[in-house]
Amino acid sequence: MTNAPVFDQTFASTFEQLLVWRRDVRRFKTDPLDVASVKHLIELACLAPSVGNAQPWRFVNVESPARRAVVRSSFERCNHDALSDFRGERAKLYAQLKLSGLDDAPVHIAVFCDRETPLGHGLGRKTMAETLDYSVVAAIHNFWLAARMVGIGVGWVSIIDPVEVTQALEVPETWHLVAYLCVGYPVEEHDQPELARLGWQQREAPESFILER
């Protein structure tokens, strides 16, 4: 192929800024999102790599107030349970953190992995079956970066009971919940994670994560 694009230095430094300014958003404006924009983000998500080209990603646009209420109450209970794991100052800090944007985000998308998809014919996942779930994570990350690019925030809510949420959404039995995403315009932009800014966990130097063998 000779028509492959070349990504120049200007693009590269802007792309790095995109990585720097992508955040896990918990504070959303309630302004609605354009349906076509969200659909386009899902199209870009589907350009992610997947093991065996299995494309196991399934996007559930959760609109029903009753189903959203189940998710919200699951979050509240799980978050309350998690708080009890901490003591003293750390418990105080945990209680102050805002860990989901479920109340304000106009769009909720649950992302599943169809673990029994016939697509891909099982290629590449015999010894590391979890790569099917990982393919869905790559799609979510495409979605996340593309969203940030157009000024849309994404928050990944993991403090929920996946069984409860899956049941509430009435999806096929073979679907495994990977993520519950809040999507909407963010109230503010930051180049540092909220958990670092609020003193929960600082960033470590990348060098500390590299080993030679």
Place this chain on the structure above:
Amino acid sequence: MTNAPVFDQTFASTFEQLLVWRRDVRRFKTDPLDVASVKHLIELACLAPSVGNAQPWRFVNVESPARRAVVRSSFERCNHDALSDFRGERAKLYAQLKLSGLDDAPVHIAVFCDRETPLGHGLGRKTMAETLDYSVVAAIHNFWLAARMVGIGVGWVSIIDPVEVTQALEVPETWHLVAYLCVGYPVEEHDQPELARLGWQQREAPESFILER
């Protein structure tokens, strides 16, 4: 924050081209990679989101020929086993696929998740512990996109025995293998997955993966 960058339409269309032209590469030139470039890709990987800001990603640069030989023989055995799952035309097609670039890629990076990292203090992963592994996948995807941007190819090898490979690399016991990456300059560039081009698995329309609830 008022200094947040704005990503314009030119950047957006180029970014979409980056997603389109990112491939799982199996055909590498043997030309070496610049050490600083690889380190910079890891730095960009570390800008990925992680649950609780736990930064569980661990990058092992595999240089030892003896360790690489273990990985290669693990791949050969697992790939041979996988072939026996297929019959007829599909077996013939599987046998023709090139599923790893282990022989030619100048850089091998095994990426692990430290499942016992104290970073993040357990936040966000009590009910969905797998989000720690998912954080590592997001880092790998940052690496992958950033690599493609500078013309470096990445191939994710999953047809290996993770226990065997983990042992060969002598990493801490709490580290869980997420991916084994081949990294180097690609022989060719494509805007379609190899498995689609060779007739193993076509791409489906994104619409078929969207549900309303």
